Every structure is written in C-alpha cells, then in structure tokens.
Amino acid sequence: MSSACDSCASREGCTSQSTCEKRNGIEKLPCNDASQIKCVIGVASGKGGVGKSFVTSTLAHKLAAKGLKVGILDADVTGPSIPRAFGLKGMLEVTESERILPATTEGGIKAVSLNLLLEDENSPVIWRGPVLSGLVRQFWSDVEWGMLDVLLIDMPPGTGDIPLTLFQSLPLNGLVLVSTPQELVSMIVAKAGNMASMMNVNILGLVENMAYVKCPHCDEQISLFGSDEVLLKETADAGIKLLDKLPLDPAVTALVDSGNTEKVDTSDILNNTVEAIEALL
Secondary structure: OOHHHHHHOOOOOOOOOOOOOOOOOOOOOOOOOOEEEEEEEEEEOOOOOOOHHHHHHHHHHHHHHOOOOEEEEEOOOOOOOHHHHHOOOOOOEEOOOOOEEOEEOOOOOEEEOHHHOOOOOOOOOOOOHHHHHHHHHHHHHOEOOEEEEEEEEEOOOOOOHHHHHHHHHOOOOEEEEEEOOOHHHHHHHHHHHHHHHHOOOOEEEEEEEEEEEEOOOOOOEEOOOOOOHHHHHHHHHOOOOEEEEEEOOHHHHHHHHOOOHHHOOOOOOOHHHHHHHHOOO
C-alpha cells in the first residue's frame, strides 16, 4: 500500500476508512509460485437465478476457443454449478506440497469448485460466512493454476461476505455484471455495481441475459420480461455500459445442463465481453 494509505488510515475524516485494505487488515493475496495468471475477471450478479454461471461457462468456452488458456474459480460455493456445466466429476487431487490440482475439461479449461471436493455433489454446504470466505481464498492461494491468460471467477450473488472477500483479497482486473431485464433486478444490479466501485474494482460492463427468445417460425424476437429500458437506464446512471444481450435458447440450455458447454456455438454471443477482456491482456 502507498504511504498515502498509511497516513489516512488513522485520520478521523478519511472517507476511505471503510474500504481501506491497510486499515481493515486485508491485503491482496499473492499468487503462489505454481501459478502465473495474467488477468482475473469476476462474473457477478446482484441476485441469483439470472444465469451468471451460464455466462461464466460459455464465456470460458469462447475464450478458450480463441486459443487462450482459461481457468474458472467457482466461488459460488453454496450453489456450485460449474462442474455440472462441463460434465466434470470426481474429486480434485492434492499434491505432496498440499496444493490442489484443478480439474480440466475436454477443451483444456481448468476448474476448481467445492463440488469437486465433496464425495456427494448433492450434499448441502451448511457453513458460516467466514468459513466459506476462507475456502474461496484457498481456491486462489492453494491451487496450482499453472499458466493462465484469464481466470474467471463465478462469484456468488449479492453483496455479502464472499463477494466482499473477493473484492478485497483478490487482484481483480475487471468485473462483468449479469442481469435479466426485470425492473426489480435492475435496482439490484446498480447496488452490485456501486459496491464494486466502492472497492475500486473496474467494471467492464453488463451482460443482459435472457433478453429475448426467438420465434422458431419467423425469428421474431420476443421479450420475455418486457422492455429493458429501466435496466439500461439504471446501469447507465451507475456508469455501467451494456456489453452483450443473450437470448434464452432452450437448445443451448439443454447442452449446458447436460455438461456439454463446450459444444455450444458461441460465435454470435459475448463478442463485446470477450473484446473487453482481451483489451486487458
């Protein structure tokens, strides 16, 4: 930390005291010597059920198809779905030096998830926030990621303990927000964006998921949740730009649900999001 932070941490009127890492005893965690990661991108949402894990998995697939070395840290520890999306099963291995080896998909994407540390993937995770936060920190510091161009972090929804831990502890290069077009969700997206801004995290923009469905007969776009006008206004007011709009496609959903994310045709989706990430490399 800079000397400015050292001096302001004890200053009564400092407006940064609530988020100052030095004052709160939180430092960015260093990467271990078995990992070299160029870019760390968080994928977040204000609430659950908006397709954040779907965006994370298909984004990883699209980046890997471009020749980049990609990893996924599944930080949504109470609802981990990344292993299912890629058909990953079995327990993760641990080295003699007690480092975790990530699982690898058929397309070469590396992934770490709590579901790959449980004997039964259907077992509920009934742990308190500090324990969950500690596990997520271990997924960063104790995993042999090797050389990665991009590490995507599938963050838990909301603005609670784990997102706060990730914002404060990990060197995030950028954040992608995910939302559906409902008016209620738009307010929650703005809250998540404001939290990221308070933590000095660079927000790359918004992916609007389930924006529409295409009529199978005439290709007309049908807005399931009505107009996205309120969502776009709320995000624009918060300084967040729209990156991409994704349709709700039952065929794509079926592929992801069956563990075949790497068979999804991503040629026409997430192009702006990928471009924003590549600009950081």
